[in-house]
Amino acid sequence: MTYQDSRRKILLEQLGVGPVWTLRQSPTMPVAPGPIEEDIAAHDAAGAAIDAVLPRVTADDGHSSVSMSVPVPAGLDWPALEQAVAACTACGLCHGRTNTVFGVGDRKARWFFVGEGPGRQEDLQGDPFVGPAGRLLDNMIRALGLQRGENTYIANVVKCRPLAADGGDRPPAAAEVATCLPFLQRQIELVQPDVIVALGKSAAVSLLGLQADTPVASLRGRMHTYRGLPLVVTYHPAYLLRQPADKAKAWRDLCLAMTAHAAAA
Ligand code: SF4
Secondary structure, eight states, X not given: OOHHHHHHHHHHHHHTOXXXXXXXXOTTSOOOOOOOOXXXXXXXXXXXXXXXXXXXXXXXXXXXXXXXXXXXXTTOOHHHHHHHHHHOOSSGGGGGOSSOOOXXXXXXXXXXXXESOOOHHHHHHTXXXXXXXXXXXXXXXXXXXXXXXXXXXXEESSSXXXXXXXXXXXXXXXXXXXXXXHHHHHHHHHHOXXXXXXXXXXXXXXXXXXXXXXXXXXXXXXXXXXXXXXXXXXXXXXXXXXXXXGHHHHHHHHHHHXXXXXXXX
């Protein structure tokens, strides 16, 4: 067993995953294209549906005062995009935020991880995935042989904290997601990763343009495509902290993502 294999085994044990799965083919070796399910048509249809909705998104969910999606001009570069997010008041989430949470990492990364939205700690610090869920995500990333900030980019579907009436966190509402999504879309466009890992339902259904109640379990275990890029769906780290028995499934999803990354390399 190589040093890297030993280290991965230790990390997987820390994740509570065992036995250790290994790919039948090394992720560094060329991999014959598998039966990748092309969701382009579905995505395009959903994207068109979203585009049709965007100009008239309203506070029909009771959480938002949105009237339109964020305007993200084609060709917007990183500094301008970051500035646009920092100044954005396009949906009601701006009222509850301390900081916008733009995203973090290598802007030329081959791996792009997408979460749901900032929680309390993320809102205070301005970074995605801090706290216990962030530490678990870091372990998942290390198990892939990667590091946060090196060859990885992490962003959320919405850039401001969805604040519940009781002061806690809540999932973003559909209108809030639809309003903020162009920022994430532009981030992905700029990074052009080899593979996208959607962490949890909000990330998966937003990028794939699916119904909000689509279960994550029905999306796992197969390759999707977002605008020509491979996309793998797995559980959100916060869910895995509550349901540690599903960490093994999450590792299988990451192995699938490694296959996609190897095929794209
Ligand atoms: S969540 Fe997104 S769209 Fe809403 S105010 Fe924040 S940056 Fe703007």
